[in-house]
Amino acid sequence: MLKKFQKKFSASFIAILIVIACVVTSCSQEGGYEGPMPVVPTDPSKPVTFTDFFPKEGAVRTLVFIEGSNFGTDVSKIKVSIGGIPAPVIGSSGTKICVMAPRRCSRGDVVVTIMDENGKVAKEHQFENLFTLQESLVVNTLIGKVDPQTNTSSIIDGPFEEAEFQHPWWLEFDIDEEGNKIIYCIDEENLAALRKINLTTKEVSTVFMKGQAGVHQVKSMLFDTPTRDTLFFVDDNGRGNWNDRHQMPNMHYALRKEGFRKVYPYLYGQCSYSAVSMSDGTLFYNTWQSSQVYKARVIFDEASQMWDGKALFSVRANASDHIFMFRHPDDLYVYVTGFNGVYKCAYDKTTKELVSSALHVGDLNGRSGYVDAPGSSARFNRPRQGVFVKNPEYVAQGKTDVYDFYLCDHNNNAIRKVTPDGEVSTFAGRGSVGTDGKVWGWIDGEARETARFREPTGICYDEEEGIFYVADRENKRIRTISVE
């Protein structure tokens, strides 16, 4: 009985198991991600042919496509040079090769080398047509090593290839006694270090660290205009109250003869953001409180035994903001960036005083945005350092004001240009707009179409070479904008 039952039971169970087993084995596991697409070198049994390449002209970094057949898809086995300069090979479909036009390839001859799987040259071809390199305004990266893993950097000196910046914030261009071109850079908003970029020797060094200088939160710096032997540092000393103004300097100075290494207190006042030094030596500074503009050291206060600045006006009545002043090279006026706009303060050369402020470009109510438009239709988002650049066209037209103003539009990730007539346009950045709508990043290339910045804040200009230098703060790099 028992046996019989067991037999029955097991027979049926085995039958079920057999059904299941059949089915299990029939189920396959194909599909899913199976690694990168395999690449193949050229097929030696077939000829490699070349038909043509396009486009025939373009700026640096233009993608050039070479057509033909049997190129293989392994880009490591394909070498292309344009004008004798190796061109990076980006991809190959076997019938089309995509390469990037390198810098200085103006000779224009296009040579393609196809190698077989052992790395031996299978075919080399030079096209009859030449590639014509066009001139264009290009953004490049000058200095700034960043650890790609963590996207961090530090204050590290050395040659340009090695040097690192923490968050370059503010730039001042200078030429030293030996004729070296120098950029002084405030590293970190609030100054962690004053960095010295020697463009001639291609080296970065540190002038002083914050602790050595005894400063609090340096927001900007400027050269004494008449002499250029003094570098002023403007300090947000954290003293917002009038009565606390004597506690800490709001401006310091350092001297060229000391290599700007030693920092001395210069003025005492409320927390300040920027200053301008006019050609006649008059110094103005501004405070955060009520965006007040002061003329330095004119009033002696008996009670505190202090020389206070003379309060001139508020850039925007009853409003406080981080604002930054820039002197027109001809002392015509001073621009103030802040309140998401650019304000213009006329300079009275007789009284040696700045006379009130008026909105030049930007929103009347200080709202942020990004609009290229004239005057008060234009929108900015935290405009920061700017620089005046002479426009030869204006000179030719015989205008009185021949300078355009280029400024870092911090949160718009762009360099904007403001003309004397109040036209605002985007000069560089916000390129390569993709599906994500992202406009910031680290992309070199054509200034407007391709390049991107990430929260640029500092800018200076080498008039002789026509090169802009940009402190690209969140990219932790120094970028250049120039015509190539």
Next chain:
Amino acid sequence: MKKYILSVLCIVVYVISISAQKKTVEVSGTIVDSEGVPLIGATVVIKEKPGLGVVSDMDGKYKIEVEPFQYLVFSYVGYETQEHLIKDEDMVLDITMHEAKTTILDEVTITGMGPQKKITTTGSITTVEVGTLKTPVSSITNALAGNVAGVMAMQRSGQPGDNVSEFWIRGISTFGGSSSALVLVDGFERSMDELNIEDIESFTVLKDASTTAIYGSRGANGVILVNTKRGSEGKLEINAKGEYTWTTRTRTPKFVDGLTYASMANEARTTRNQKAVYTDQELMMIDEQLDPDIYPNVNWMDLLLKDGAPTYRASVNMRGGGSKARYYLSGSFLDEGGMYHVDKAMKEYDTNANYQRYNYRLNLDMNVTASTLIQVGIGGALEKTNRSGAVNTDDIWYSIFGYNPITMPVMYSNGYVPIMQGEDAESWERKYNPWVAATQTGYTEVWQNTINSNVTLDQKLDFITEGLKFIGRFGYDTYNYNHIQRRKNPEMWRAERQRNSDGELVFNRIVPERLLSQGSSASGDRKEFLEAELIYGRNFGDHNVASVLKYTQDNYVNTSNIGGDIMQGIARRHQGLAGSVSYGYMNRYLFNFNFGYNGSENFAKGHQFGFFPAYSIAWNVAEESFVKDNIDWLSMFKIRYSDGKVGTDNTPTRFPYLATFGNYTRWTGAGEQEVYYNWGDLNSGFGYPGLTYTRVSSNNVTWEIARKHDLGFDLYLWGDKFGLTVDYFDEKREGIYMTRSYLPDMVGIQGENPAANVGSVKTKGFDGNFKLDQRAGDVGLQIRGNFTYSKNKITEADEMVSRYPYLRRTGFRIDQAKGLIALGLFEDYEDIRNSPRQDFADPRDVMPGDIKYKDINGDGIINNDDIVPIGSTTRPNLIYGLGLSATWKGFDFNMHFQGAGKSHFFIDGFTVYPFSQGEWGNILEDMANSNRWILGVNEDPNAEYPRLSYGWNSNNYRPSTYWLRDGSYLRLKTLEMGYTLPKVMTARLHMNNVRIHFIGQNLLTFSNFKLWDPEMGSSNGMKYPLGKTVTFGLTINM
């Protein structure tokens, strides 16, 4: 588990066989049917000795050794059982079996008060033939829609372990607490999701007040009674079943390829005066895959989803016993496979969405004395769910829908893992690429363990008075849920959109690597039930009296993960006394009165107990002598009416009558929580820390009360060849629990607002079913159908007064879809100027090809005041089913269509609204190929999709008739074909019955809505699709 069952069984069998070693006589003979044809496989057993038995062979012959003076029992399915006394000598006993005649008058219905003859029931009850509840997937709930009159169901997901249907009895009629039905398995409140379908003996739905009043405060949403199989007297019967199922998908959303996506993205931008995203050169690079790192072309759906996944199921059960003890023993195993591809390199663990379940059950009945029956039942389920480590189960679908084909490769060529989001994104909005989400984020395991046990004492008290019986029942259930998540993620990067000047990719690291880390949670609960019943039923001539008095108490407590929450540690208790009295005269006039007097400790004293009476009457017209004598084909015609009150106490808040105190906190502008109580005037900040009411007590809160009426009839003709049942029902639900959200500020409440029983809903509807059985020679045919229609209307709700009555909830369905009425698309700017101003976007941004809305209130402005009820609800308001089965010799065939109607839902989300979230969101192929509005190409004002826009378009992307879709569908839910091997063959294998079968589920779906399965009711389709399955199976009965 199976080993265990087997050894227990062997011992049982062994003991029985030892006791059979005595002197015997031999009985042999032939068993034939009434036409003289031998019956193969008829069972012959010795009464009281169920282990000893034989079956007749291919010629209908049998031979058995029997002790003298025993009864031999002859049985065969479909025939009446016979018993014969064996004397003390060998004998030949030829048997002629007679076909069993079942009539509707013998049918028994399970009610809340126990089994009752169908002819005497007066309430509205649907009894389901369990054989029709077939589903190859794990849960029986998926078989309810279209099979059970009065039940509305919809399945929202096809994910293994999560693929259960939500169901409601006669639709929903509340918006306060829970609207789900009370499910009683073997008499106690238990889930039926994890029940082994093979274990179910009966399935009954109690729908009206008279059948549910005894459940008092918990019966208002209807009651489902499921009883499991029990042992039966007779030879040991073994059933084994194995099934293999291949699951594919009913409808999988399809997305466009890279080139189409790119050109549509360009179209979306250029036709709205924006710059194109992709240059012609880039389009070429996408097309020819010249830079697959920056211009990839990935079909994420194909990459991640397999064609299908297997499901295995095996079950074995045994039943048998004698007059003293009977048993039913079962075990089953189910393995549902997930549809995702897995990373073949990863061997340590599985990331696929798999579900496994083991079920076991032992039901034992023992006659301790002639009048005492003890029933013991233990059943349980062990469930194991596996899935990837991604945070939620739907995260993978969110990614598949979100990733367009060309922004991200699966992997960068240097092995870096891509992610489509910016560095500045918050960690909670991780937009993992689908491959990473499904395979590279670790894995999650969930175990669930359910044990149900019950003991019943059934004591006849005939010695007190005839017909009196006592039943005492005790149940004890535990449930454990363990969740262990082992999450990780690789380091993830996003390349800049351009290479650097050396032609290299520039990467930004978006997400740092996270090593496998573990998180776990557990929960559990315990339920205890106690019931005592006194049953009295007796016939006095033509008068029939039946009455029941029942005391119940139960408690439910969360046993783990309750921390320091005292309220959670206190068991939820119910106590109740219920009774029922029925009187019948010659089964002709029937009257029944029921009541429940129930209490719940969740409410304040004085509001804890409630009385729920109900009555029903029925008139059995067919039993009238003038019918009986003249119309003999009318087997049963019963008209029923019932009226009564039932309640539901399922409020979401624990102890709503208690106030809680604490430091009121609020969110500051800086996103921090601060302790704050405003001591000052309104909107003036005089906030200081201090104790305050965090919840004001709602003293008077109590249950919802439903007043239900039901009028119906049951009609049976020619025995039970034709049956028809139709019910009309109408319900008014009052006292629906709601939070008083519209208190004026001057009341001064800062914490949680109090609640009250304020809402009210009226529901009306029909349900019914019919069946027709016909035999013609060897062919048997059955046609059956059922439908449920219900419509509800809110008559009162806690809401703001509005100038426009159509803006209110009152007067419309619960969860009524509301939106603007679209008049098509604007033809031209002239059309825009001449139409009412559309205030959702800057009017200057509205262009031809954008949606034009109807100004309902005529104020010349289209705004939120023009939103009106449109369509119905996502939940279908009509469910129907139609089935046909046929048998011919060993073959059987069954098909079942199921449909749903009166369902509407809005579609939205980043795939439906193309490019609404920029790069996030793929484009549906259906949309790309549709008659959509294209500037200069197809400016049809009645196009299916408006002018494309890149980014959010606040004019077009809002609920309106334009985006309202009809959720009705009809599907071939089941197609079954089976073949039972001839007895000649099975008898040789010593088996009773062997059947092989094929079942197809959801093989065909017809609906106007094509994007994804309409049953899911999903507005964006981001769900694991429903399964379309084919099953092969083998059933063996011995």
